[in-house]
Amino acid sequence: MRIVHAASEVVGFAKTGGLADVAGSLPRALARRGHDCAVVLPLYRSVRHGKQPIAPTEHVLSIPVGNRYVPGRLWRSQLPDSNVPVWLIEQSEYFERDDPAQGRSFYQFSMASGQKLDYPDNCERFVFFSRAVLEALRLLDWWPDVLHSHDWQTALTPVYLQEVYRHHPNIILRQRYEQIRSVFTIHNIAYQGLFRAADLMLTGLDWRLFNHRQLEFYGQLNFLKSGIVFADRITTVSPRYAEEIQTPYFGNGLQGVLSERRDRLSGIVNGVDYDAWNPATDSLLAANYDDETVAVGKAACKAALQKRYGLPEEPRTPILGMVARLVEQKGLDLTVKAADALLNLGAASGNQAPWHVQLIVLGEGDPVYHRMLQELRERYPDRIGLTLGFDETLAHQIEAGADIFLMPSLFEPSGLNQLYSLKYGTVPVVRACGGLYDTIADCTPEALARGEATGFRFVAYTSAALLVAVQRALELYRQRPDQWLQLMRNGMRKDWSWNRSAGEYEQVYQAVVRAEA
Ligand code: ADP
Numbered sequence: 001m002r003i004v005h006a007a008s009e010v011v012g013f014a015k016t017g018g019l020a021d022v023a024g025s026l027p028r029a030l031a032r033r034g035h036d037c038a039v040v041l042p043l044y045r046s047v048r049h050g051k052q053p054i055a056p057t058e059h060v061l062s063i064p065v066g067n068r069y070v071p072g073r074l075w076r077s078q079l080p081d082s083n084v085p086v087w088l089i090e091q092s093e094y095f096e097r098d099d100p101a102q103g104r105s106f107y108q109f110s111m112a113s114g115q116k117l118d119y120p121d122n123c124e125r126f127v128f129f130s131r132a133v134l135e136a137l138r139l140l141d142w143w144p145d146v147l148h149s150h151d152w153q154t155a156l157t158p159v160y161l162q163e164v165y166r167h168h169p170n171i172i173l174r175q176r177y178e179q180i181r182s183v184f185t186i187h188n189i190a191y192q193g194l195f196r197a198a199d200l201m202l203t204g205l206d207w208r209l210f211n212h213r214q215l216e217f218y219g220q221l222n223f224l225k226s227g228i229v230f231a232d233r234i235t236t237v238s239p240r241y242a243e244e245i246q247t248p249y250f251g252n253g254l255q256g257v258l259s260e261r262r263d264r265l266s267g268i269v270n271g272v273d274y275d276a277w278n279p280a281t282d283s284l285l286a287a288n289y290d291d292e293t294v295a296v297g298k299a300a301c302k303a304a305l306q307k308r309y310g311l312p313e314e315p316r317t318p319i320l321g322m323v324a325r326l327v328e329q330k331g332l333d334l335t336v337k338a339a340d341a342l343l344n345l346g347a348a349s350g351n352q353a354p355w356h357v358q359l360i361v362l363g364e365g366d367p368v369y370h371r372m373l374q375e376l377r378e379r380y381p382d383r384i385g386l387t388l389g390f391d392e393t394l395a396h397q398i399e400a401g402a403d404i405f406l407m408p409s410l411f412e413p414s415g416l417n418q419l420y421s422l423k424y425g426t427v428p429v430v431r432a433c434g435g436l437y438d439t440i441a442d443c444t445p446e447a448l449a450r451g452e453a454t455g456f457r458f459v460a461y462t463s464a465a466l467l468v469a470v471q472r473a474l475e476l477y478r479q480r481p482d483q484w485l486q487l488m489r490n491g492m493r494k495d496w497s498w499n500r501s502a503g504e505y506e507q508v509y510q511a512v513v514r515a516e517a
Helices: 018-032 122-140 157-163 171-179 197-203 223-230 239-244 255-260 294-308 332-343 367-379 392-401 417-423 434-439 445-449 463-479 481-492 498-515
Strands: 002-006 036-042 055-065 068-078 085-090 108-110 116-118 146-150 181-186 220-222 233-236 265-267 319-326 358-365 384-388 404-407 427-431 456-458
Touching (some): 002 018, 018 036, 018 146, 036 122, 055 122, 068 122, 122 146, 122 171, 122 197, 146 157, 146 498, 157 181, 181 223, 181 498, 220 223, 223 255, 233 239, 233 498, 294 392, 294 481, 319 332, 319 367, 319 392, 332 358, 332 367, 358 367, 358 392, 367 384, 392 417, 404 463, 427 434, 427 463, 445 481
Parallel strands (some): 002 146, 036 085, 146 181, 319 404, 404 427, 427 456
Antiparallel strands (some): 055 068
16 A cells, blocks of 8 residues: 555654654554555755755745745655665745743743743644645645544644545545545643634634534634544543543543544553664663563563662562653652652561662653652752752663562553663553553463463552552562562563554554545
């Protein structure tokens, strides 16, 4: 099949989150499975000055935005280590303002106070981009079976396809556009692209669409909702999240429209790039290991990690690790609240000799959590390792050196860290939500006996429930090392590669192409 991905971020070019990983890795995995793929991305400043070589093409664009035509040009590049073309949409006023040193990202800028605000012209920037994607297909004469768009920034492409391009005045082009099916993926429903009603004028779409069953959301224009309503198929990044977002607790107001389209909605867990995340080949580790050699290899990585943080180098002291953006979503309130009890679990072990727990946290984010964690470290200097910042090397070393990985998330659409943990033999303790629910099998005695258990889950969003789950994990770790080894190996042998995810996307594409044939 021929598939074009429209995304506002692609790893290797521009990244703020998981969307970029999907938009970069999925087309590559699909191409390896024999499909013809391309990616369309804005030409940001960071792309122009980035590592990937880019080149201009002769194709120029003129896109209606409100009452004027905005010019642009197509540039060309490739996904790293592949033949997948990346078409870059050049429009320097819209897209070449990002500059991290000045606090300007792709969608937001920082005020002097540190407060982050959306760019006031985000609506027209992504109206332009979404229409440019459809125009690029015509200019390149490259006609896909599937147009796959991601998140609010490209959510209008299925609307334009249905409302404008499938009615193209040129009959040949009309037939071409009519053949394209649309798939839309929600990566995080918390970000919807909400704009004033009057901004509908910028889109060039008919006011008849501005009603509560289509583009309107409580008096505003909602891009994400529009994509959900108009796409031929909708996916999100785990089966559980697909269920959750149909409920008020997780749906952020869109639960109704999602339930109505549930026969078109499904979930596919994101994959892992095992070229970058594999303890057998990871050059950032003190020792390499696989599922056969994990006991020895992890011990070496653990000692190196304890040394790195100046913690007592005790091989049987369990290390709990955490790598996360320090934001509410990641369950830091629970962790900090449970910390005293967690760190003292070994002190209350009855008539056995007391033992300790070590906790290592890497993250950056909300200053409130920075302070809470710093305070905790001051109270337990010999049990806590803390790094407030972004450090990819350290993220690998924590995955390898920790025994247990904590993810007590409030919500988690897909989640990557628990999948890295599985591969590194670091047993995840997770809150059973979203992708965490789908990827971690709870360690009941039966599941362990069947070789299926991979971690520990808890349900209630409370520090008590987190504590019970960690306690269960530590009991097994301390008392049944043989079973613990089995648990690590179960996780290490799971396949969460992009090839597996790509296979599932392939089925969605096949279904949508067949459905309309
Ligand atoms: P989310 O996309 O919500 O942040 P995921 O678990 O899906 O959560 O992915 C987070 C990714 O970001 C992982 O690759 C993780 O290792 C990385 N990461 C998060 N915070 C840091 C940090 N402070 N330093 C290094 N890597 C980090």
